[in-house]
Amino acid sequence: MESSFELLKSEAETRRQIIACPLRYTLRLSLSIDTFSGYVIIDFITRKVSDNLWIDYAGDSIRIMRINTTQITPKRKGNKLYLGRLNPGTHKLHIEFSSSYSTNGTGLHKFVDPYDDKLYIYSYMCPYYANKVFPCFDQPDLKGTFSISIDAKSEYIVISNEEIESQENIDSQYKRVFFKPTPPMSTYILAILCGDYEGEDDIFSRSSISCFIRRREIMEWLDVGYELYSKFFGIDMPFSKCSQVFCPEFNMGAMENAGCVTINDSHVWKEKPVKSEYNWLQNTILHELCHMWFGNYVTLRWWDDLWLNESFATYFSYFASSKSINPEAWAGFFVNKVKAYSMDCLSSTHPVHVEVADTQEAITNLDYITYWKGASLLKNLAFIIGEEAFSQGLKRYFSNYSWLNVELADFVNSMQSPLLKKWVLEWVETKGLNSLELDINISDTKITQCQVHQGIVSGNILRTHCLLIEGLNDEGTVFKEKVTISPQETTELSDLIGKTNVKGIIVNSEDHGYIQVILDPMSMEFFFQAGNIKTLSTLNRALAWQSLWNRVEDLKMKGSEFIKYVTQLLEYEEDEHIIDLISGYSHTILSDYCPLSLLPEYSHMLFESIMLKLQSTPENKCLQRKIFSVAYTDNDIIKAFEYSLNLGRSEKWKGIMLFSKISSYETIKDMLNEELKYDRNDMSILLTNYCESAAYDNKKNTWEVIVNKTGQSMIQVEYLMKAFWETKNLEFRSEYYQKYFDVLPNIIANFDREYAENFLKYMLPKDDDLDKLIASLRQVDIQHIWVMRFVEDTIAVLEKNKKHLLNFA
Ligand SMILES: [Zn+2]
Structure with missing residues (x-):
């Protein structure tokens, strides 16, 4: 505007x-x-x-x-x-x-560490x-x-x-x-840093967390990246150094400034991290390093081509990691990729390469489509044309455009593949997502008929899909076939006819395609009802769970049934990627698809199954944390809180945060003061803000701080916002429901975008009457692209939730 x-x-x-x-x-x-x-x-x-x-x-x-x-x-x-x-x-x-200096993480941000008053x-x-x-x-x-x-x-x-x-x-x-x-x-990739930073080996952080930096691992990962990228892109690291600096109150995960990467220091752990956290850091280091080539050396001309930066850095960080550090990297990739699928279902989704009218819209496109869908498409491209051809094309790209700016056509020309133009048009320039559902007949254990039906989940085209189909039985893999599925409603898979002894099928095995697979009934019975999912590889288990989830999304299966499968099969699952994936799906079901009247029963069911699993694997930190996201009844919340007291610091904080949702300010005040006395760092202050905001009788104070934006940095207020609606006691809701919509135009007009966007997102009221909420959102008339996109998406999600609420049990 x-x-x-x-x-x-x-x-x-x-x-x-x-x-x-x-x-x-x-x-x-x-x-x-x-x-x-x-x-x-x-x-x-x-x-x-x-x-x-x-x-x-x-x-x-x-x-x-x-x-x-x-x-x-x-x-x-x-x-x-x-x-x-x-x-x-x-x-x-x-x-x-x-x-x-700023306090919202943009431009030059200043931070004083509450732990020791040092300046950064x-x-x-x-x-x-x-x-x-x-x-x-x-x-x-x-x-x-x-x-x-x-x-x-x-x-x-x-x-x-x-x-x-x-x-x-x-x-x-x-x-x-x-x-x-x-x-x-x-x-945009300039870096200026100054303050009491401490560092060695060109890795820096603030002084109070310096001893927790994993220098040796970071240097190893950087070495892996240097070697692989130089070889694959045909050019040595373009910059003379690549400092890594961990920064406080950082808005993003990290930023690839040329020769000087800055990383959000909330990812420095004082205790043993869970797998997803550890992998996050590993991939972030490799992602930002990859930007020294994709973005910093050869640079997008304008933000339309953000994907030439982000999709490539995301893809190659997992590619590098899977080659030599983490054989299960692609399973971790998949857990993030599913968020792109969700986003791609929204009406406001956009093509990976998209016209960007201004810098405001550029920020809006820093999303799962640009990062994860784009990276998934590159994984598919490498599968179609082969790694060697991909590498050759990129070598031409870097040699042709050394230190220059580029656009989409320059990438296409460099690849010199006859397939590229069509691939770009179908996948990169056209938005949307397709579904695939197998239609299979088996007689005497032999496949006699096999077709795949393609549908449109969002957007308006059917596409060519190149992927792997894997048939399995109790003994393992029976076949793996590379197939090409035509851009039409039904494709016959004649190569599969005659295959024998098949009991379950993973469409999109190894996850080369970008597709929403809906699990067929035969495979559902074999993997889930008979429990054979536990024999699959990690990535195939993830794919099987996702295709089961798609039955829920497609209203072919009830949300309550999905929760039952999770509670039954959790017993066999140890892998943190899968636990993250299925608890993410369960969380969506409980928070969005489950009627309030049934929520105590189903959340308790999940709570009990996690508690049971923890009896056999008490040290599983990933599972420990899931307790705090499913506890809903007052009894379970108190149980989870008591359980947290014997765990590590981060879990203890999770227990307190949960407990604050059913507490008065007076009840939690002393507890929070104790924690601050023990360790007065910025994270404790943020979490204290969260708990104070969640307390049911502290809404007036919290609201004043939020709407008057006084004295605190943006991230401190963000924690107040995140907790505001989390309170279980619902009495305060109606008062602040209207206040939100009343002050919104003023906040957006007068506060900086970063702050206003947080307010818009985190302070959106919770209300069980979805029609009322949708009607209020429709009244919002603010012509900023990021506001319109948020409103449009939220309405779409609420409309979808309405259908799922009716389909829950
Ligand atoms: Zn990036």
């Missing part, structure tokens, strides 16, 4: 026509405790006369602005600083500026926040070289994209650090 605070694609195109690349930036930043200031000198060339060229700046103030020795008075509109009339030729722009500053520039820090041409295809120097307190560590070239003392308290010039790069 407010385009003057965003960058439009059309504006970026206009500016690219005028300015030639690469630009040369000389940037000096002086970082004081409360504010920062500095100057930037930009040497650039314009190709034609321009009257309206502007530079982006969202910081506080401009002190001096000079172009080619002429001082100009800054004419500022929104984020735009206009440069006046420029003739073609070389120009030198000099701007002095000053600004304050870090940058987050993607996609359009570099201009919050200094004036720049903040679009990915205006690459420049950056000579950065930073003035900071002498005792601070200062880190940036390049290695330090030299440093000198300014006075007894401050030093000036000069970094080597960078290669040509986009503004």
Whole structure:
């Protein structure tokens, strides 16, 4: 709506026509405790006369602005600083500026560790926040070289994209650090960090958690990535280093700044992590490293091609991990991929490659479609054309576009495969999801007839699917066939006819396809009713559970039946990926598909089965945690809380958080103070916020803090928001239901997007009357793409939930 605070694609195109690349930036930043200031000198060339060229700046103030020795008075509109009339030729722009740090994780974020009062500053520039820090041409295809120097307190560590070239003392308290010039790069991957960081082996974190950093493992994973990526892409690591810095209050999982990755430090564990956490870190390290090639070296021209960054980095991190570190990596991949399936069912889903009108929409597309669907499509592409051809194509891509900007067609041309154009059109440029259901006849244990029916789950086309079909019996695999399914409603699978002794079939074995498989009745009986699922490989078990889940999604099976299978088969399951997957499905059923009247019975059933399983595997941390997400009755909540007291710190916190949902503020206050006394770190403060907000009699205070946005950082308020509606006592609900819709327009108009988006999402009221909630949402009339998308998706989900509530038992 407010385009003057965003960058439009059309504006970026206009500016690219005028300015030639690469630009040369000389940037000096002086970082004081409360504010920062500095100057930037930009040497650039314009190709034609321009009257309206502007530079982006969202910081506080401009002190001096000079172009080619002429001082100009800054004419500022929104984020735009206009440069006046420029003739073609070389120009030198000099701007002095000053600004304050942010508390929402964008631009330059400042954090003071409550544990020891040490200070940390870090940058987050993607996609359009570099201009919050200094004036720049903040679009990915205006690459420049950056000579950065930073003035900071002498005792601070200062880190940036390049290695330090030299440093000198300014006075007894401050030093000036000069970094080597960078290669040509986009503004969104700039990195500026300064503070009491501690580090060795180029891996840094704040001081209070430094001893928990898993340096040895991180270095091993980086080595694996360096070797595999260099070989597969045909080019060595393009940057001179790749520092890893763990940052507090980080908005995203991590950010791939060139030569200086920043990682959310909530992923530094003080205790033994569960498998999903550990794998998350491993894949994140490999993902961000992969961006040094995909994104930082060869860069998208505009955010339409976000997938050229994210889909590739996601796919290759699992590819690298599966080759040499984690043989079960693809099972972990699958647990995330199912979230893309869910998102792809929503009406607001989008193609992997999609027109992006402005930088606001670019942020909205940092989602499961761009990351996980895109990565799944690449897994399928590698399966279709073979790894070697894939590698050859990518080698051409990197050699043709070294340090340049690219778009979809450049990738297609580099692959030089006759299949690519059709594949891109069908999969990358067209949104939606298909389903497959096997129709099979078996006579005397022999397959006599076999077809597969393709349907449309979302979007409007049928597609060509290339995947593996695996037949199994009690002894294991009977056959594995690579098949191509035509873009039509029914495809005969004649290659399978005549196969004998088959009792169950995994369509999409090894998970090469992107498809919603609906389990056929024969396989359902063999895998689930007869319990043979326990004999399958981890990935096949995941696929079998997913195709059973799709029967629920397709209203072919009741939610209550699914819960019964989980309670019966959990006994045989040890793998954390599968436990995560099926408890995720169960959680959706209990929270969205189960009528309130039946919720105590079914959540208790699950609670009991997990407790029972824990008797034989008491150390299984993953299962321990599931207790806290299924406990619903007051009795189970108290049981779970008492159980948590004998577990590790994180589980104990989960117990307290759960208990706070049925407690008054007075009941939990002392408990929280005890915890803070024991370990006053930022995470304890966040969790304290959560518990205080959940307490049923503390809504008024919490609401005031949230809507007045006073004094706390964004993430601290986020924890208040996340707990607000979690309270079991429902009396407060009607009052705040209306308040939410009343204040929403004001919050969105006046607060920064990050804050407003959290409010929109986390403070959305809970109400059992879904029609009422849908009607209220339909009244929301706010023309921001991210608001409209959220409203549209939420309505779609609520409409779907209504059908499932009727189909539960
Ligand atoms: Zn990424």
